[in-house]
Amino acid sequence: MLHAVSRSRKLLLALLSLLTVGLVMPLIGAAPAVAAPPYSGYVMGYFTESPNQSGDSYALHLAVSQDGLNWTPLNQNNAVVTPTAGTQGLRDPYILRKQDDRFVVLATDLKGRVFTENNQYIHVWDSTDLTAFSNYRRVRLHTMNTHSWAPQAFWVPSRNQYAVIYSANNGTRDVVMVNYTTDFVNMGSAQVFFDPGFNVLDADVLVDGGNFYLSYKNMDNGNLYVARSTTGAPNSFTTLTSGLKQGGAIEAPILVKSNTTNTFWLWGDSFAPSNPVFYAWQTTNPGGNSWSTLNQRSFTAPINAKHATISPITSAEYTRLLDRWGAPQWNRLKSYNFPDRYVRHASNVARIDPFPMDPTADQQWRIVPGLADSAGVSFESVNFPGRYLRHSNYELRLAQNDNTSTFRADATFYRTAGLADSAWASFRSYNFPDRYIRHSGYVLRIDVLSSSSAQTARQDATFQVTR
Incomplete structure (x- = not known):
């Protein structure tokens, strides 16, 4: 009897051991879940122009901000990287944090203020933290006889791909086109992404939860608008706003969400090449029609900045950018x-x-x-x-x-x-x-x-x- 009990106890212990190993081993072998670090700052990318062209620089410039409104230009407001192929100049840069937590930079392949040249290509760089740039390339987006302006990108979970959107003319009017990619090398085929039936320019998409918010310029009346989709699919957007405008002319909308509050900002800059002035609005409900104008006392953009891009960054990334490029030695x-x-x-x-x-x-x-x-x-x-x-x-x-x-x-x-x-x-x-x-x-x-x-x-x- 004692031997039987002993054998039963050993068997029970062995079974418990196997169950324990079975429960623990997958946890030991699995990669630990790492929470995304909180964003505590912002980086802005831009090119520069000034009234008499002495401040023109068709290259990538960077600035950082802790509050998303007041900006510190880096590298003395000089460029941090310049294209070496195509026109050897850029406009309309865009900074995207990819799914692997690294960055890709896209930009229009265009140098100067003449907009009659058609170009099927855009500039692309890869970067770990924007302190250095690698794998520079030009990628072809389409075969049409038109431009490829203001490229922007966002992740589409349902496709497991990035959407690269840009302004082009499809032979009927100015629309927003899209290509889908996983690596920003193989760009897929071009298709119409947003065509509301009138000429549009400079689309920007902010993904917030299950909403895809699209800002764009209506070229027929010169106003900026915000539209929304719950899928991010082509031609699935419904316009929400009645039109926004400050100054004599405006373009290049940017939608940004605050890192710390439920505040959304919409930026735009002056259309005039010789007048690099930014304007801004804010709201707590981008799905509504309640944008309030921000007084220029509330924000300060970098000197001569044009057609910017804004992306959230971590405290460590903010520090590395300042350490690498330096803050201005002037005020x-x-x-x-x-x-x-x-x-x-x-x-x-x-x-x-x-x-x-x-x-x-x-x-x-x-x-x-x-x-x-x-x-x-x-x-x-x-x-x-x-x-x-x-x-x-x-x-x-x-x-x-x-x-x-x-x-x-x-x-x-x-x-x-x-x-x-x-x-x-x-x-x-x-x-x-x-x-x-x-x-x-x-x-x-x-x-x-x-x-x-x-x-x-x-x-x-x-x-x-x-x-």
Whole structure:
């Protein structure tokens, strides 16, 4: 009996052991599930143009942001990679995070401001984290006698493929075309993706849960629109908005979702090649028709940026981008009550002028320790090193530092909390401590201001230190 019990116990233990191994072994052999890291920042890709073309750069530029609204251009706002084939220039870059958590960069193969040339190809790069770029190639999208503008891509789970969409003319009108690919090398055949019956341009798709939101420009009336599909399939989109527009002309919509709130932004930039100005709206319901205009006080785009792309990034990726490319060694000063204007020098007069402006460097300043007191600051010109903003007869001018005590005192200011908004900045004169830098008739001067000064005067004396 004891032997039988012992044998039964051994058998039971053996069975339990086998069951345990059977349960555990698959867990040991399976790859652990890794949660996607949270996104805490954003990267923007763009090319640049300026009014007199001196700031034109048909190559990929990058900027980063922590809040998705205020941007720090990288590499001194210089290009990080330039095409070497085709036209040897790019427009309309697009950055996509692929399913393997690496990036692919797409761009229009076009250099300059002439849009009559047809091109069946686009530029493509691969990148692990946008600190380097590899496998540069041009891929062919179609055989039509038309262009391939503003390529963009998104993942379609039902197809297990990426959709690459772009603007082209199908022989009837301007539509959005699509090719499906798994590797951005073999692009598949082209087909119509979005044709609402009128000319459209610059499509952008944001995938949010089970919704595919498509923004586009209606070329017949010049407005931007948002449409939605629950499948992302060709010709499955229904337009939701009644049309959005700011400025004289607008194009290149970008849909972005906030990393931290249920806020969606719609960006667009000026159609005029010589006027690289961004506009923006926001909503908490992209499926509705309730976009509110963002004041330009709320955001700052990189200098001369055109037709951008915005993608969320992790904290580690944000840090690597800054470490690799570097933040600018200069700042700009944005006016609080005229947020489309920045402090610049013109014929040595300090003033606020509308952006954009040429030369670009007229609005760039090195904010250095105060010449008379290192606890203060002085503003050195980027394009005229050794020249600083100083007051003379209470007006601010750009002047060569003669290293006298009077010059050093006139060129030194104390940064304080903004008189109109404490999140911004105001600048109090070192040697006339009851006076602050302000604009009057768009010209900068130092005036007596106090807490009882008129609201307009306090706004005139408030600036955002940005890049």
